[in-house]
Amino acid sequence: MRQPEPEPQSFDRVLSSMCTEPHPDARAAAERFLATNPGDPATYDAVAELEARAVEGLAALAAHPTPADAAGYVTSGGTEANVQAVRSARNRHGGSDGSRGGSGGARSERDVNVVAPASAHFSFTKAAALLDVELRTVPLDDDYRADAEAVAAAVDDATALVVGVAGSTEYGRVDPISELAAIAEEAGARFHVDAAWGGFVLPFTDRDWSFADAPVDTLTIDPHKFGQAPVPAGGLLAREDAALDALAVETPYLESRSQATLTGTRSGAGVAGAVAAMDALWPDGYREAAERAADNAEWLAGELAARGYDVVEPELPLVAADVPESEFQALRDAGWKVSRTGSGELRVVCMPHVTRAALRAFLDDLDGIRR
Ligand code: 0PR
Numbered sequence: 001m002r003q004p005e006p007e008p009q010s011f012d013r014v015l016s017s018m019c020t021e022p023h024p025d026a027r028a029a030a031e032r033f034l035a036t037n038p039g040d041p042a043t044y045d046a047v048a049e050l051e052a053r054a055v056e057g058l059a060a061l062a063a064h065p066t067p068a069d070a071a072g073y074v075t076s077g078g079t080e081a082n083v084q085a086v087r088s089a090r091n092r093h094g095g096s097d098g099s100r101g102g103s104g105g106a107r108s109e110r111d112v113n114v115v116a117p118a119s120a121h122f123s124f125t126k127a128a129a130l131l132d133v134e135l136r137t138v139p140l141d142d143d144y145r146a147d148a149e150a151v152a153a154a155v156d157d158a159t160a161l162v163v164g165v166a167g168s169t170e171y172g173r174v175d176p177i178s179e180l181a182a183i184a185e186e187a188g189a190r191f192h193v194d195a196a197w198g199g200f201v202l203p204f205t206d207r208d209w210s211f212a213d214a215p216v217d218t219l220t221i222d223p224h225k226f227g228q229a230p231v232p233a234g235g236l237l238a239r240e241d242a243a244l245d246a247l248a249v250e251t252p253y254l255e256s257r258s259q260a261t262l263t264g265t266r267s268g269a270g271v272a273g274a275v276a277a278m279d280a281l282w283p284d285g286y287r288e289a290a291e292r293a294a295d296n297a298e299w300l301a302g303e304l305a306a307r308g309y310d311v312v313e314p315e316l317p318l319v320a321a322d323v324p325e326s327e328f329q330a331l332r333d334a335g336w337k338v339s340r341t342g343s344g345e346l347r348v349v350c351m352p353h354v355t356r357a358a359l360r361a362f363l364d365d366l367d368g369i370r371r
Contacts, residue, residue, distance in 0.1 A: 009337075011353040015362065016339040018169075018197050020351040022230040022273060023285075029269075029276035030230045036268030038074070042255030047268040050275050057278040058221050058235045061203055061286075062195070063212035070211075071244040073261055074223070074271045075234035078196030079123035080262050081220035084236050084247060086114055086127040086161055087262075088218060089190040091246040093160035115154045116163035117146035117175060121194060124163060133160065144168065144312070146175040148183065155187040162189050166209035167198020170341040172318030172349075174198065174207045181214035190217040190243075196234065200226035201290040201316055203283070211239060218243055223274035228281060228289070228352055233270035293317035293350040300348060300359050307370070317350035323366075330369040336362060 011021050022030070033047055041048030051074055059070030075081045090112050113134040116124050120137065128135035136159075138150040146164060155162060162184035164175040177193060184191035195202060195209055199221030202209045211219065219237045223229035238244055248258040281289070297317040305311045310322040323331075323346040331338055331346075338346055348354070348362075 012358060013335050013362075014337040014351075015348045015354060015358075016337060017351065018225045018349055019231060020226070020228055021353045023228045023277045023280050025280045026229045026273040026277035030273035031269070033268035033272035036272075037265050038268055038271050039259065039261060039264050039266045040254060040256070044268060047271055050268075051271045054223070054233075054235070054271055054274045054278070055237065057275065057282065058199075058223070059211075059237055061199060061278075061282065062219050062221055062237055063203070063210035064237065064239070065211065070237055070239070071241045072235060072237035073244075074266070074274055075236050075261070076232045076263055076266070076270075077224065077234035078121065078194070078220050078222045079126065079234075081196065081222070081234045081236035082121065082123040082192075082194060083127040083130060084260075084262055085163075085192040085218040085220065086124065086133065087131055088238070088243045088246045089114070089161035089192065090131055090133055092190065092242070111158050112160045113156075113158050114161045114163065115151055115159055115189075117151070117165060119144060119146070119165050119168040119170065119173065119175075120163055121165070121169050121196070144171040144173045146180060148176050148179040151180055152183045155183060155189060157188070159184075159187050159189040161192055162187070163192050163194060166193050166195040166202055166207070167316050167318075169197065170347065171312055171320055172198070172314060172316035174202070174209060174315060177208045177216075178214045181216060185215060191215065192217060193219045196220045196222040197225045198316055199235075200228075200286050201293065204287050204290040205316075211237075215239075223277055224270070226286075226289070226351065227274065227277055229277040230269065230273040232267050233274040235274070289352045290317070293352065293354070296350040296354060296356055296359060297348075299356070300350070300363075303359075303363055307366075312345065319348045319350070320345040321348075322346075327366065327369050331362075331366065334365050334369075336365065 036047040055072040059067035064070040164180040223233040247260040297314040312320040
């Protein structure tokens with residue numbers, strides 16, 4: 001017997017997610033390309049062309065000096081992009097590009113390390129485990145950013161990659177990207193920026209984060225987060241082809257010769273959705289969304305502080321506040337989809353679907369709970 005169709009999650013009360021309602025054009029484009037596979041570009045050439053446009057568009061957002069020459073691809077998400085950035089750096093470390101090919105070399109993989117701030121997303125833990133490299137996490141400064149001195153102290157000859165986060169998952173912080181890039185350069189390591197979430201907001205701020213701001217080798221920027229594209233659409237960008245060449249394996253029975261992606265069959269819907277979202281929104285639509293989100297975050301931070309909560313002042317549109325466990329649970333029970341940081345603060349991610357009206361309703365419920 002046919003089961004009733006389940007309803008997807010409504011976004012009305014979703015306050016801690018980094019996903020959002022896709023742009024209508026992106027939805028439509030995704031549906032048109034549902035049955036295509038950019039993993040086989042010789043068969044699905046239209047979507048392969050779209051992917052080249054996606055990479056160029058993302059590279060323009062990330063201020064690549066010549067976006068048409070940027071390397072990259074549309075990943076399944078930030079996790080894949082970060083794993084691949086680590087893999088590329090590991091493969092390129094200490095030799096001619098790609099020479100170690102992941103199959104080992106003079107020394108064992110374990111001798112290679114990646115230095116990342118404690119705020120780095122847990123995808124780097126997965127990357128280190130999968131690739132058998134050491135993940136050296138470095139403490140943050142007292143405002144939740146990578147401590148450049150601690151990073152400098154942690155790098156050595158075996159450091160293949162230094163990671164900077166531009167829009168951290170828990171507090172929306174932007175690391176001192178130029179300083180970290182200089183440390184990586186001096187150590188002979190590659191430099192990766194994780195702007196998975198921040199990448200569609202940062203172009204409208206004065207923060208350093210992009211290819212134009214620092215010698216960045218690889219960068220994660222996810223259309224399926226602030227880019228208003230449907231899932232799955234992450235983005236891995238590289239300054240130059242060599243970073244992707246170091247990931248390529250031969251594909252004997254496909255018309256295309258090699259493949260640098262981690263997954264084989266991939267979502268054409270994700271690729272088409274990402275292009276359509278960027279066509280519709282870059283730059284004015286994204287600027288408006290970023291400004292609205294920043295205003296909402298400032299406003300919410302002020303309202304929470306006025307109620308006596310300890311609030312972490314937002315840098316990008318993400319508000320964290322020390323709300324007691326009982327109140328947090330009551331908000332969950334009232335249907336608010338909220339989550340907490342590792343140290344227990346309530347997080348509100350002011351995504352494009354989070355309206356001022358929703359935040360007012362949220363505060364009304366919180367006031368009711370506190371009474
Ligand atoms: N890098 C950063 C800075 C991230 O915040 C995230 C995900 C990733 C990488 C990994 O991206 P993917 O999840 O696309 O692989 N940050 C969110 C988190 O872990 C992901 C998320 C999104 C969680 C939507 C919940 C949700 O509803 O919190």
